[in-house]
Amino acid sequence: IVMYSIKMRASKNGKHISGAERIVNKDEIEETVKELVRRALTHENGTPDFINIKIEEIKEEITYINHLPIKTIHCKDKEEARETAKKILRNEGIPDSVIDYAYEIIDKGGMRGAAILNLKGERLEPDKERGVRVKNIDTTKELKEKILKENLGTERTVDAIAIASKVIHLGVIAELCTSDNKSYTTGYVATKKGYFRITNLKKEGESGGRVFFVKDDVDIEDLINKLENKPFIIK
Ligand code: PML
Known part of the structure; x- marks a missing residue:
C-alpha cells in the first residue's frame, strides 16, 4: 500500500x-x-x-525493523552516568580519547543533527555546525503505547528509539545522546546490544547533542544518504 x-x-x-x-x-x-x-x-x-x-x-520501499531492547540505568550523578556510558562504549571498541571528544561535542550543544566520529576521532559530517539529521522514520502505534504504558520511557524515548534503532541497523557502532532540552537530564547510549537510558547523563541547564561512532572504513556518503532518506518503521 x-x-x-x-x-x-x-x-x-x-x-x-x-x-x-x-x-x-x-x-x-x-x-x-x-x-x-x-x-x-x-x-x-x-x-x-x-x-x-x-x-x-x-x-522507496519501507524497511521494518524491531526496536532495540530498552534498559534504564539509574545513576546518582553525572560522574557515575558518564562512567557508565563510557564502559558501554569501551565494550564496543571505542577508544577513551574518542569518547571524551564526543562528550565535548554534546556538552557544547547547538547542533540540530548528529556529529559523526570514526575510531581515530575524526569528524566526518560535512556540515559541522548543523550535523546530520536522521529522517524518514516512525514507530508503530503499538511501540509508542508499549513504551508509555509499560513505563519503559517517555515521549522523548519514543522519538529517540526510532533514531537509535535505525542508525544501529545501518551499521553505526554506537550512538551517544543527551537532550537539547535543558531540563531533560536522561540521555542514552545505543549499541547493537540495546538502547541504554542513563539518568543524569548531563546536569540540569546544560546543552545536549548526538554523536554517531562509525568504523574507519565507513562509506560516509552512502551512510549519510541512508540516515537521511531511507524510510524505516520501527516496531
Ligand atoms: C530517554 O529515553 O529518556 C532519553 C531520550 C533523549 C532524547 C533526546 C531528545 O530530547 O531528543
Whole structure:
C-alpha cells in the first residue's frame, strides 16, 4: 500500500522550536496533520510564528525493523552516568580519547543533527555546525503505547528509539545522546546490544547533542544518504 511521509517543523524568528515526522497511510493523513500542528503549537519552547507541514508519497520501499531492547540505568550523578556510558562504549571498541571528544561535542550543544566520529576521532559530517539529521522514520502505534504504558520511557524515548534503532541497523557502532532540552537530564547510549537510558547523563541547564561512532572504513556518503532518506518503521 502507498504510504506518506508527513514532516512538521516549527520556528520563531527563524529559530527552530520543534520538529516531528510520521509515516502513515492515506486515511491517517488528516488526523496526523492535526496532531503535528497541535504538537507545534503546544511546544515547551514557545509559540511558533512559522509552521511548515510537508506531505509526500514514499516511493522507496519501507524497511521494518524491531526496536532495540530498552534498559534504564539509574545513576546518582553525572560522574557515575558518564562512567557508565563510557564502559558501554569501551565494550564496543571505542577508544577513551574518542569518547571524551564526543562528550565535548554534546556538552557544547547547538547542533540540530548528529556529529559523526570514526575510531581515530575524526569528524566526518560535512556540515559541522548543523550535523546530520536522521529522517524518514516512525514507530508503530503499538511501540509508542508499549513504551508509555509499560513505563519503559517517555515521549522523548519514543522519538529517540526510532533514531537509535535505525542508525544501529545501518551499521553505526554506537550512538551517544543527551537532550537539547535543558531540563531533560536522561540521555542514552545505543549499541547493537540495546538502547541504554542513563539518568543524569548531563546536569540540569546544560546543552545536549548526538554523536554517531562509525568504523574507519565507513562509506560516509552512502551512510549519510541512508540516515537521511531511507524510510524505516520501527516496531
Ligand atoms: C530517554 O529515553 O529518556 C532519553 C531520550 C533523549 C532524547 C533526546 C531528545 O530530547 O531528543
